[in-house]
Amino acid sequence: MAETIIIGAGLAGLSAGYHARQMDLDYELYEAADAVGGCCRTVERDGFRFDCSGHLLHLKEPYFQGLVRELLAHNLNVISRNAVVYSHGRFTRYPFQANLFGLPGEVVKECLLEFVKSYHGSEDLPSRSYGTFYDWIVAKLGAGIGRHFMFPYNQKLWTVPTEEMTCEWLSEYVPKPNLDEVFNGAFEDQSKGFGYNASFWYPREGGIQALSDALAARVPNIRLGESVEAVDLDARCVRFASGKSASYRRLVSTMPLKRLVERLEGPVPADVRAASKRLRHNSVLIVNLGVKGGDLTDKHWIYLPEHSFTAYRVGVYTNFSKALAAPDTTSFYVEIGYQQGWNVDKDALVQKAVEEMVEIGLIRSLEDILVQEVIDLECAYVIYDRQHKESRKTILDFLAKHDVASIGRYGNWEYSGMEEAMLQGKEAVENGWNQSSAGLKSTG
Structure with a gap:
């Protein structure tokens, strides 16, 4: 024994x-x-x-x-993060709440006005003091940033509305910029790193x-x-x-x-x-792609908050390490959140998400895909209800x-x-x- x-x-x-x-x-x-x-x-x-x-x-x-x-x-390797958000037909820096620059004027205005309301209207309470993740977003970031990123993105990731989630998990995972940082990032291309993953380590x-x-x-x-x-x-x-x-x-x-x-x-x-x-959890379909063409993007990952896109995030393995693929090729991962009880056609979800890679401009053509492999991660993210x-x-x-x-x-x-x-x-x-x-x- x-x-x-x-x-x-x-x-x-x-x-x-x-x-x-x-x-x-x-x-x-x-x-x-x-x-x-x-x-x-x-x-x-x-x-x-x-x-x-x-x-x-x-x-x-x-x-x-x-x-x-x-x-x-x-x-x-020690790597400095290069992550972006794709919304309103354009790429902006991540995190969304600190990088409104480049978005349509009416979106920037809405997000700033709501952020100022929340900034002056909420007490500086710890995250666990808020009843739901939705409440925290509105109080700390404003309803505008909520509508244009936080609500839709997190629902795609966690597969439940933010109203169903508590704030137990927040800790350092959601960047909370101050007033100056939000305004600087709204009127200029701000390169400041925010959050726990502004830099990371990865094997060569x-x-x-x-x-x-x-x-x-x-x-x-x-x-x-x-x-x-x-x-x-x-x-x-x-x-x-x-x-x-x-x-x-x-x-x-x-x-x-x-x-x-x-x-x-x-x-x-x-x-x-x-x-x-x-106890609840979501599931994630991970679509790994090997594609013709090197240097298709210099980004490490891309957030997709809009519900018109199937995936919630796309990452680029070969920007972590070129040794993960042959020269003149690029490898991606595409993440799609779902629940085991949902009546979904997984093959159709995967196909649509891959086609959207062309729409976003990350892949030139579906004919350039050399390898496609799907991992169905049954237990992916624990849901904090x-x-x-x-x-x-x-x-x-x-x-x-x-x-x-x-x-x-x-x-x-x-x-x-x-x-x-x-x-x-x-x-x-x-x-x-x-x-x-x-x-x-x-x-x-």
Whole structure:
């Protein structure tokens, strides 16, 4: 019997394994797929290397900056963001709220007037003080910026209206410029960087898989192709679809929290099962494209807030790293949000989104597409509705009592990035499994 069983070889699970080894803890790590990385994986198709949409490193903690530099050594670029918004038939700088310059005059006027009203009419309250994300947008940015970007874009991304969302997740994710910055950005082309992702790190070669592989190389005892069938809390045993089983004293799970509860056997209270059913998430179709022609755009990604466009965002892999494709080609990812319960024709959505790439001017012709691959990410973004906080707490507190730490973006059921995933893996082993719903760093 291993002291610790870790489920999942994404960054959270790999970090848990890495730090368990650093502490000389007895552990085994199991992964359902045939490769490590989870969502931080890269696949190769006909000379193109595609990630599972954009996975860029935004590192604040000196410890993880040092660890990533050690893992990737010289295989690392530090990049200044070049992101834009496409609306009203033109490109403007991101973030929209600080870069109204170039938009039609009536749009600029509307956004400025409403911003001034909100600026002088709202108290400087923390984001969690607002009832809904909609309320926060109107109070902090104004209804004009809401109508022309924040409301439609976020509904396309999250697949629910902003009125249904709380502000638990906001933290640093939505830039809030001051009055001078908004006016400067309305009357001149302002190049100031705003937000947590104004610069980022990315591997020179190998895609984001390079980071996953570098971490996995320092984590022995990884078993691939082992999908969890059940977790028996009484017996402290994990059973796998292969027929294998593994006993543990402590368990770290990075699988989606809803899925973990579905796999639980033993004394699971009704309120925990009910809380799991209340957890919501969206799904995303990621359309990876390899296209003829180099330098089709110098942008890293493009936001598409208008409902007339199918996708909510387009990114350009080859502007993160030219090594991801052959010379004179460009690789893109196109992101389309949807809900599993929607009656949608996914093939039609993909086709329309690809055709719109030509309309926007990012691709010259559909005939230039050399490779097209679709990833259907069933669990993509956790939805922060009014039931999220209590439902999540009910489950995590119950699991902690049974020495189960549920970590990572989906295990901890939160909106967070790669640094948070690695941090939670580290904390899970260093904290001696004294996890509670408040015991892990979280944006929720």
